[in-house]
Amino acid sequence: MRKKKIGIIGATGYTGSELVRILLNHPEVDIAAITSESRKGDQFAEVHPFFRGLIDQQLVSIKDIESMDLDVVFLALPHGVSMDFVKDHADKPYPVIDLSGDFRLDSPETYEAWYNKGHIYQKGFEDAVYGIPELFKEEIKDKKLIANPGCYPTSAILGLAPLVEGGMIESQVIVDSKSGITGAGVKAKAATHFPNVNDNFKAYSVKNHRHTIEIEGTLNKLSSDELKVQFTPHLLPVDRGIVSTIYSKPKTGVNTSKISEVYKDFYKDEPFIRLTDQPPAIKEVRGTNYCDIYCTYDERTDNFITISAIDNLVKGAAGQAVQNMNLLFGWDETAGLRQVPMNP
Numbered sequence: 116m117r118k119k120k121i122g123i124i125g126a127t128g129y130t131g132s133e134l135v136r137i138l139l140n141h142p143e144v145d146i147a148a149i150t151s152e153s154r155k156g157d158q159f160a161e162v163h164p165f166f167r168g169l170i171d172q173q174l175v176s177i178k179d180i181e182s183m184d185l186d187v188v189f190l191a192l193p194h195g196v197s198m199d200f201v202k203d204h205a206d207k208p209y210p211v212i213d214l215s216g217d218f219r220l221d222s223p224e225t226y227e228a229w230y231n232k233g234h235i236y237q238k239g240f241e242d243a244v245y246g247i248p249e250l251f252k253e254e255i256k257d258k259k260l261i262a263n264p265g266c267y268p269t270s271a272i273l274g275l276a277p278l279v280e281g282g283m284i285e286s287q288v289i290v291d292s293k294s295g296i297t298g299a300g301v302k303a304k305a306a307t308h309f310p311n312v313n314d315n316f317k318a319y320s321v322k323n324h325r326h327t328i329e330i331e332g333t334l335n336k337l338s339s340d341e342l343k344v345q346f347t348p349h350l351l352p353v354d355r356g357i358v359s360t361i362y363s364k365p366k367t368g369v370n371t372s373k374i375s376e377v378y379k380d381f382y383k384d385e386p387f388i389r390l391t392d393q394p395p396a397i398k399e400v401r402g403t404n405y406c407d408i409y410c411t412y413d414e415r416t417d418n419f420i421t422i423s424a425i426d427n428l429v430k431g432a433a434g435q436a437v438q439n440m441n442l443l444f445g446w447d448e449t450a451g452l453r454q455v456p457m458n459p
């Protein structure tokens with residue numbers, strides 16, 4: 116059968132090149148177009164020299180894909196930019212998998228409140244599905260617009276989903292997350308300048324990070340009670356990886372000794388969830404689509420403590436996008452995603 120023709124939009128950035136890294140080894144696809152507005156005409160491997168000898172492809176402009184007969188398009192563009200593409204290409208036959216936050220929330224009003232930015236395409240919210248395959252597999256299968264989740268939300272939501280869906284916890288949840296610096300994108304900025312991150316560690320966007328509402332809104336879709344999420348991200352001096360440590364209180368009467376069975380049962384058919392018997396490490400998932408999850412109960416404080424680890428560029432972005440594509444086309448969910456973690 117003919118391989119599906121893929122377009123990757125915005126491939127001078129980190130998630131764009133990560134998509135290429137994964138899709139080069141995907142058995143069902145050919146990378147037909149890789150775009151860049153700033154480097155069009157250059158070879159992709161000139162922009163990302165670690166691809167030398169592996170791919171012979173010239174970067175094209177977005178307008179050049181109009182004449183191509185693509186089967187699916189990945190948007191690795193900043194938020195606020197993706198929405199223009201989605202609106203302008205709404206009549207195209209191909210599905211779009213958007214890695215940005217432009218269509219993850221429930222309405223333009225919520226978006227505007229948390230992103231401090233206007234939204235130009237209300238219909239996209241009606242068309243989109245939130246692409247977290249472990250929770251919304253059936254809904255993803257026949258959608259034309261997939262809003263690929265944020266990296267922090269992926270780690271927090273997957274960590275909490277079994278407790279939330281089981282109605283096991285009280286309404287206040289604390290998510291304390293640490294991310295590698297590639298989460299901030301390829302552009303140089305003061306916050307990610309080497310002396311500011313090397314040998315250093317700090318929280319940022321306390322109380323108002325836009326992922327708070329993405330986590331809270333998604334968990335509330337699984338919950339019969341109204342949950343509130345306190346989310347604090349931290350910048351970790353590593354390239355890639357996220358660890359989230361999550362605190363929640365069991366409801367009165369919940370059988371806390373059954374916690375591992377609850378997680379095992381919830382994720383029993385999920386190839387990318389690995390339940391661990393000790394806190395997971397970012398190097399144990401590096402370069403892979405795994406989300407490793409550890410959960411325990413502390414009798415002294417009456418808290419559940421859940422710790423999850425992902426690679427922000429893979430399960431937190433490009434890998435999850437490929438997993439979504441696999442579902443869209445009815446392929447094995449793990450196609451192209453069977454990497455072994457790179458450790459050390």
Ligand SMILES: NC(=O)C1=CN([C@@H]2O[C@H](COP(=O)(O)OP(=O)(O)OC[C@H]3O[C@@H](n4cnc5c(N)ncnc54)[C@H](OP(=O)(O)O)[C@@H]3O)[C@@H](O)[C@H]2O)C=CC1
Pocket residue numbers: 124125126127128129130131150151152153154190191192193194196214215216264265266297298299300301302427428431432
């Ligand atoms: N990095 C991560 O860990 C994660 C990122 N995401 C999301 O995925 C999307 C891509 O992220 P990431 O790859 O890190 O981003 P980068 O900043 O590394 O790359 C973004 C790319 O978009 C292109 N682009 C097009 N228009 C613009 C514009 N107006 N301003 C800036 N860049 C533009 C750029 O390529 P060119 O100018 O050459 O066309 C650039 O290569 C973002 O929405 C991000 O929030 C989601 C989860 C995790």
Ligand SMILES: CC(=O)N[C@@H](CCC(=O)OP(=O)(O)O)C(=O)O
Pocket residue numbers: 194214215216264265266267294295296297298299300326348350
């Ligand atoms: C370390 C770091 O800076 N991380 C980014 C989140 C990356 C991501 O997933 O962002 P989107 O929701 O925009 O896709 C941040 O905190 O803004």
